[in-house]
Amino acid sequence: MSDQTLTPQNGLAEPSLVLKGPGMQFPYMPSPKKLVFGYDPDEFEEFVKEWVPALQSAYVRVERQGGTGDHGIDVAAYRSTQGLEGPWDNYQCKRYKSALNWTTAAGEIRKMFAGVVLGHFVLPTQYVFVAPAFARNLREALAKPVQTRAKFLEGLAETRDEVITRLTDDQRQEVAQLAEQTDFAMFVPIDMDRMLAQHKTTPQWVTRFPDEQRERPAIMLPPDEHGSGEARYVQQLVRVYAERWKADADTLELIAQHPKAGDHMRRQREAFYSAESLRRFARDAYPDGHFNAVMDDVHTIAVEVGDKRFELGWDRLQAVLEAAGVVALTETVLVRYVRPLDRKGVCHHLANEGRLEWCEEGGTA
Structure with missing residues (x-):
């Protein structure tokens, strides 16, 4: 028996087809990266929701929660059926005209700690900042988790952020204690080129971006023996x-x-x-x-x-x-x-x- 034995496809799969539009010619087509850079915040979050499942096959569900009252969660990826009460990862989407910097990121981290203290969810396993571009001060901060935790605690004690100031004294102390006990290595950035490469493995890629000409592999030759x-x-x-x-x-x-x-x-x-x-x-x-x-x-x-x-x-x-x-x-x-x-x-x-x-x-x- 040849090792090229085939397995016939039995039954009909439900097609997820990508239809071609009219046969128009365009002098220039922006790259996927430029298209993503042009997304508004809502579309960017939807793009992230499509990308996340390509990272971790163990996710049982990926959910977009961005909007008013989201408590700092844009896209939640659940590692168990317990949802926000079990192990989960937070993908924080920031689509700004300028690069995401430390000041903005620190505000999101404060919101996350406050959400845990207020009982909205348990501390995520990983907190991923997703943005088209990152400022140098944020990249440097996320690369030094121990130093960054100390820097965050100093800022937490002085902040006038309403997310913190509207808490009770006991709750603010809980936030500080939680931050002190947290390994800040959980906060990571994602590179846009890597993100696009991973999104390319999802079914949504060809529905979102112009299809590129692909090279079809050589035609298989039938083996001497029938499979x-x-x-x-x-x-x-x-x-x-x-x-x-x-x-x-x-x-x-x-x-x-x-x-x-x-x-x-x-x-x-x-x-x-x-x-x-x-x-x-x-x-x-x-x-x-x-x-x-x-x-x-x-x-x-x-x-x-x-x-x-x-x-x-x-x-x-x-x-x-x-x-x-x-x-x-x-x-x-x-x-x-x-x-x-x-x-x-x-x-x-x-x-x-x-x-x-x-x-x-x-x-x-």
């Missing part, structure tokens, strides 16, 4: 050959020796693996559903052609393959990569899933 993952469509082809050429081509061994059936089988396997290459490319490059959309487009026409009356399964197969070559595909970001050989291969993927049949039961096509 178990291609058994169903190969069995259907064997029936087609046996129906047309009878006992001269009713086994794989005889088909391989047949002057026409052998070459035909080789071409169909090449097409199947071409489509499999497209499926894997789509799986790795785009959100779920794009290859299935191509399958559905081809099936929509192929099933109608296949329902016509044919003398032989061979005739039905040829008619369906011809129709697949001219099917109008939904204009998704994947369409530009679909080759004629892929279209033929999709027909065999559909046969592999039992969605198309070439020979009718009873021998009458």
